[in-house]
Amino acid sequence: MNPGDTDFSRLSLEVADFPPLNAIALHGTERFSHPFRFEIDIKIPRGYPVQQLAGQRARLRWQTPDLGAGLRIGVITGGRDLTCAAQPEVITRLYLEPPLALTGKTVHTRVLRGLSLPQLIELILGECGVPRQAIDWRLSGQYPVRDYVLQAFESNFAFLQRQLAEAGVFYWFEVDAAQRRERLCV
Incomplete structure (x- = not known):
């Protein structure tokens, strides 16, 4: 070994x-x-x-x-x-x-307006079929609504990673055995 x-x-x-x-x-x-x-x-x-x-x-x-x-x-x-x-x-x-990995398969160029960071996370994950209940919110700061954010020729995953990194937010996964799924902890 x-x-x-x-x-x-x-x-x-x-x-x-x-x-x-x-x-x-x-x-x-x-x-x-x-x-x-x-x-x-x-x-x-x-x-x-x-x-x-x-x-x-x-x-x-x-x-x-x-x-x-x-x-x-x-x-x-x-x-x-x-x-x-x-x-x-x-x-x-x-x-x-995790289902989050599937967000790397969709590439967009778009402007998203009037969303806070948590709303942006829910939107991107929802587009990939990740239910709202699979997110465990542990954010402690305030994340104001932004006028706009630009996603230019990048996958949903790369865009989400960039937005989280710019906000100083990290994430991890925990098993929710009762619900038989992984939970994304943000």
Whole structure:
């Protein structure tokens, strides 16, 4: 085992409307003010409709002797095949990210008028299907309504990141197990 490797005694990936997947490896990153990203290697039979997993909500659970239990809820944002054609089983790497990561797929040039920072966050996330209830507001300052903000040739994600950074606001994710979703804490 390499330094920094973790021994996973239990690892599971559940994707909505699909049978549980045989997860065999996990690598992930989590940082303040960035969406988490987990790469999950799964073993599936040849012919499994893996392309149908993209865009599906999923739960990733792990149990390790040194880190304890973990849970992340997100969206499968992509994947790739890791095996050659001669093998009977396929090892595929799937990517699990929060719905916020989907905001990087839409690029706009527009002027938004008469919005405070919290209203702007709700607008951008709402356009990407993130419900208002998935945001946990922990802001302590006042964020006045701005005359306008310009989003020029940038993704919704880059625009949102820029607006939060300019205001000195950071964010992170917490699991809301009761609601079966990730919460964006701002």
